[in-house]
Amino acid sequence: MSADYDVIVIGAGNGGLASAALTAKNGLRTLLVEKHNIPGGSATSFRRGRFEFETSLHELCNVGTAENPGGIYKLFQMLGADVDWATGMDETFRLICPPEGIDVTMPCGIEKFLGALEKEVPGSAPSMVQVFKLAGMCTQALAAMDEPGATMETVEEKFPDFFKYAGHSITEVLDGLGMPKKAQRIITTYWPYLGANADVLDFAIYSRMLAGYVIYGAGMPRYRSHEISLALEKVIRDNGGEIWYNTEITEILVKDGKACGVKIGDREYHAGSVVSSSYPDLVYGSMIDGEEVPERGVKLANSREIGLSFLTVYLGMNKSMEELGIDTYSNFIMPTTDSAQLQQAATGTHDYSGYVIMNCLNKLIPDCTPEGTCQLFFTTLYYGGWDDVTDPEEYRKLKNDTAMKMIRDCEKAMGISILPYIEEIVIAGPPTFARYLNTPEGTPYGYQVTKTDSFIQRQVEEKSEQFIKDLYFVGAASKRGDGYSSAYLSGIDAGKAILARAREKGGLVR
Amino acid sequence: MKYNYDKSVLKGLSVKPFLNQVKLRNQKISEAPEDMPVSVFNANRLAASLHPLVQHTKITEVTDFGFAKRFVLTADPEKGTSKMAFFRAGQYVSVSLQIGNATLNKPYSICSSPSDALNRENSSYTLTVKHSDSGYASSYILDNWKEGDRVDISGPLGEFYYQDLRDAPTVVALAGGSGITPFFSMASAIADGIEDFNITILYGSRKEEDILFKNELDEMVSRSDGKVRVIYVLSDEEKPGFEHGLLTAALIRKYAPEGDYSIFECGPKAMYRYENDEVANLELPRRRVRQELSGDVTDIEKYGDHPEDFADKEFNVTVDIRGKKQMISCAAGTTLLVAMERAGINAPSHCRSGKCGWCRSKLISGEYYCPKDVDGRRAADVKFNWIHPCCTFPLSDMEICVYPVD
Numbered sequence: 013m014s015a016d017y018d019v020i021v022i023g024a025g026n027g028g029l030a031s032a033a034l035t036a037k038n039g040l041r042t043l044l045v046e047k048h049n050i051p052g053g054s055a056t057s058f059r060r061g062r063f064e065f066e067t068s069l070h071e072l073c074n075v076g077t078a079e080n081p082g083g084i085y086k087l088f089q090m091l092g093a094d095v096d097w098a099t100g101m102d103e104t105f106r107l108i109c110p111p112e113g114i115d116v117t118m119p120c121g122i123e124k125f126l127g128a129l130e131k132e133v134p135g136s137a138p139s140m141v142q143v144f145k146l147a148g149m150c151t152q153a154l155a156a157m158d159e160p161g162a163t164m165e166t167v168e169e170k171f172p173d174f175f176k177y178a179g180h181s182i183t184e185v186l187d188g189l190g191m192p193k194k195a196q197r198i199i200t201t202y203w204p205y206l207g208a209n210a211d212v213l214d215f216a217i218y219s220r221m222l223a224g225y226v227i228y229g230a231g232m233p234r235y236r237s238h239e240i241s242l243a244l245e246k247v248i249r250d251n252g253g254e255i256w257y258n259t260e261i262t263e264i265l266v267k268d269g270k271a272c273g274v275k276i277g278d279r280e281y282h283a284g285s286v287v288s289s290s291y292p293d294l295v296y297g298s299m300i301d302g303e304e305v306p307e308r309g310v311k312l313a314n315s316r317e318i319g320l321s322f323l324t325v326y327l328g329m330n331k332s333m334e335e336l337g338i339d340t341y342s343n344f345i346m347p348t349t350d351s352a353q354l355q356q357a358a359t360g361t362h363d364y365s366g367y368v369i370m371n372c373l374n375k376l377i378p379d380c381t382p383e384g385t386c387q388l389f390f391t392t393l394y395y396g397g398w399d400d401v402t403d404p405e406e407y408r409k410l411k412n413d414t415a416m417k418m419i420r421d422c423e424k425a426m427g428i429s430i431l432p433y434i435e436e437i438v439i440a441g442p443p444t445f446a447r448y449l450n451t452p453e454g455t456p457y458g459y460q461v462t463k464t465d466s467f468i469q470r471q472v473e474e475k476s477e478q479f480i481k482d483l484y485f486v487g488a489a490s491k492r493g494d495g496y497s498s499a500y501l502s503g504i505d506a507g508k509a510i511l512a513r514a515r516e517k518g519g520l521v522r
Numbered sequence: 523m524k525y526n527y528d529k530s531v532l533k534g535l536s537v538k539p540f541l542n543q544v545k546l547r548n549q550k551i552s553e554a555p556e557d558m559p560v561s562v563f564n565a566n567r568l569a570a571s572l573h574p575l576v577q578h579t580k581i582t583e584v585t586d587f588g589f590a591k592r593f594v595l596t597a598d599p600e601k602g603t604s605k606m607a608f609f610r611a612g613q614y615v616s617v618s619l620q621i622g623n624a625t626l627n628k629p630y631s632i633c634s635s636p637s638d639a640l641n642r643e644n645s646s647y648t649l650t651v652k653h654s655d656s657g658y659a660s661s662y663i664l665d666n667w668k669e670g671d672r673v674d675i676s677g678p679l680g681e682f683y684y685q686d687l688r689d690a691p692t693v694v695a696l697a698g699g700s701g702i703t704p705f706f707s708m709a710s711a712i713a714d715g716i717e718d719f720n721i722t723i724l725y726g727s728r729k730e731e732d733i734l735f736k737n738e739l740d741e742m743v744s745r746s747d748g749k750v751r752v753i754y755v756l757s758d759e760e761k762p763g764f765e766h767g768l769l770t771a772a773l774i775r776k777y778a779p780e781g782d783y784s785i786f787e788c789g790p791k792a793m794y795r796y797e798n799d800e801v802a803n804l805e806l807p808r809r810r811v812r813q814e815l816s817g818d819v820t821d822i823e824k825y826g827d828h829p830e831d832f833a834d835k836e837f838n839v840t841v842d843i844r845g846k847k848q849m850i851s852c853a854a855g856t857t858l859l860v861a862m863e864r865a866g867i868n869a870p871s872h873c874r875s876g877k878c879g880w881c882r883s884k885l886i887s888g889e890y891y892c893p894k895d896v897d898g899r900r901a902a903d904v905k906f907n908w909i910h911p912c913c914t915f916p917l918s919d920m921e922i923c924v925y926p927v928d
Binding site for chain 1: 526528529531532534535536538539542543544546547548551552553554555557558560561563564565566567568569570571572573607608610685686687688716807808809844870877879880882884898900901902903905906908925926927928
């Protein structure tokens with residue numbers, strides 16, 4: 013049986029794009045197939061009137077600049093993807109919790125961050141210094157885990173303390189460091205980016221992300237995340253890869269425990285490897301012949317909860333951010349700073365929990381909208397709870413009512429006026445994400461992270477959990493979980509593994 | 523590698539908790555059910571019902587008004603559509619047509635109330651097509667569609683609908699000719715209690731006999747509890763009970779409420795050109811004025827920046843569909859979309875006005891012209907050479923990649 017391609021990639025989301033870019037660039041015959049007419053999955057944009065909205069990216073960690081490049085900057089450079097990065101933010105986030113009387117803006121830069129935290133919570137700086145130091149070690153250790161052939165033992169040998177921290181939550185480590193509670197609450201503001209509260213999330217993973225934002229500040233592509241997707245898309249094309257849009261793969265061909273191709277319409281396409289952005293639930297549940305579905309894979313999928321989902325509101329304003337009185341990019345507004353309580357309040361209900369994140373892209377990219385206007389992006393989150401919304405009219409009303417509450421909460425917390433200046437509005441609920449991402453319940457976040465299913469555990473078990481040979485999962489449902497950076501890295505992981513396999517099998521094709 | 527973090531914290535920490543979690547994790551997996559995972563989810567089901575790629579319908583009723591026809595399209599369960607998708611009053615659908623060798627899609631506003639789509643039995647949309655509508659698609663529909671015919675249409679599309687977080691409590695609607703159709707849907711939705719806002723429709727026609735749906739509109743006014751008003755405006759005749767002339771700023775002022783209001787416009791291109799000046803006189807903030815799509819992009823000679831000496835030129839366009847290439851011919855004054863349709867290529871398209879992006883295609887090589895006022899592309903699409911064939915005219919031989927939905 014001769015293969016039509018070396019690699020067939022299902023879905024042009026961040027993971028699929030990165031893996032296809034890497035394999036195409038290294039000479040493998042690559043076909044990337046996307047169900048929609050546009051690449052990116054979450055990483056796209058849309059236009060309304062005179063605005064072009066960012067769909068989902070809040071901020072990319074570890075971008076940096078040409079002079080001081082972070083990991084993501086280097087990754088895109090390595091692939092040859094032409095993204096014009098906007099960086100240079102002077103603050104990380106603004107946290108507002110009216111009931112607790114907190115309204116604090118935390119600056120970028122380690123020294124400034126320490127100073128601001130000490131000012132807000134006297135006595136907190138020494139423990140924060142330790143957090144940054146540990147973050148340095150964790151970052152290195154996590155990088156070592158990504159190296160080919162890495163095992164728990166090899167990593168432990170170089171970083172003997174790493175696995176002592178790896179089993180602990182943010183809260184456990186910060187308590188151990190004696191950090192005052194209020195300071196803990198402030199520095200864990202980013203927890204929604206990783207999908208679970210501070211009592212659950214790995215300290216190691218979180219501290220790496222926090223340090224990344226503090227050191228490099230946020231990075232955003234100048235032309236919304238659609239620019240990143242098209243830059244990767246171009247790498248694939250320029251290296252002889254094919255990309256088929258508006259095309260759906262209905263089946264993954266598996267024979268004797270090995271993926272060997274896909275089915276499109278009634279035609280089979282054979283390939284050495286298959287990369288799937290589709291979730292294991294969908295793949296096992298409906299894309300693979302029943303006899304070939306791995307029992308342990310099914311159990312793994314069944315042992316997990318689907319990750320969180322979102323409702324987002326996009327506003328095109330006919331006033332500039334200065335006229336509106338906005339001067340920060342990421343604004344986290346919440347009824348309590350207790351992240352476990354916030355997660356609880358958002359669990360099992362489609363009622364709005366009062367937690368809203370508001371971003372104003374103009375702060376980072378002043379000309380991302382015409383003169384005298386700006387774009388705002390509001391996000392709230394849900395852990396399940398949308399499974400009873402089935403009536404289209406009820407859905408429409410729920411979306412509108414929630415958007416209104418989110419905007420009002422933001423107006424109140426920031427002391428500004430938004431409602432009278434809305435020129436364009438779009439509200440996206442979990443079904444909107446389901447429509448564009450085709451993920452379970454529209455989650456962009458993969459499987460829910462828990463204490464017994466943490467990112468690091470997933471990584472340690474990775475090898476034993478590739479149940480079908482030559483089938484690789486990428487994107488949020490892979491071991492790295494949610495987030496743009498994680499998805500790109502998951503694609504690189506898959507690409508590297510495929511390249512290694514190709515070498516094993518007798519060298520690259522071209 | 524050396525790290526000088528405070529080792530005293532480690533006293534209470536060991537590698538045991540991590541190993542224990544790995545154990546717990548494996549235990550949890552072993553104890554999980556073996557049944558196939560669920561692969562259909564509620565949010566996905568709702569998304570599919572709200573945004574079907576295609577809706578199969580049957581024409582169940584045709585009303586001939588002489589100068590226009592009204593078609594009721596009812597869900598066709600035999601072909602797999604059990605219910606029409608819910609829509610917002612003012613949205614449109616694109617209708618798939620096969621005319622001779624040509625394959626094309628044409629947008630029409632839904633003119634019925636969303637409550638007709640929500641009906642459990644006979645869930646339907648109504649479309650109205652006027653003889654004066656330009657283009658051969660409309661002529662084809664008027665000449666050929668009859669009761670019992672099967673018609674495939676898209677899911678509901680477009681953003682021309684009322685949004686209470688954005689729009690004023692009262693909308694002054696400017697309707698020109700068949701531009702009444704989305705407002706007819708809005709008025710029905712208000713009368714049915716599905717939408718809640720006030721609408722004052724200034725409905726411009728040439729003569730009284732050109733007015734569509736006058737009886738139905740009057741009936742909606744009477745059952746809308748004062749929320750719907752219709753003022754008929756005749757340009758070519760003066761009659762008692764009708765306003766005379768065009769939809770001027772003065773006329774809008776006369777019927778607009780005191781204070782805040784939104785203007786929604788739907789009509790032919792010529793009307794938009796006229797209203798752009800009239801509405802400017804009202805000095806409303808930009809967010810208070812909304813226009814529906816302007817239809818097929820034609821008449822490039824009207825655009826000053828299109829190179830004049832190209833008018834009669836004809837170019838070769840190579841169309842790459844998933845690796846299979848085909849050469850077609852396209853005149854300088856014809857959009858790439860129309861050239862592909864004439865060649866029988868099932869190129870995707872919905873709005874035909876440069877806005878929706880459904881026809882988005884990759885430019886491989888060649889020069890083109892895209893009028894600025896209809897260029898609805900994303901910024902990165904411009905950077906990476908993507909085009910909207912519905913508003914792109916060739917200036918040289920070209921090669922493009924197109925992705926028909928099969």
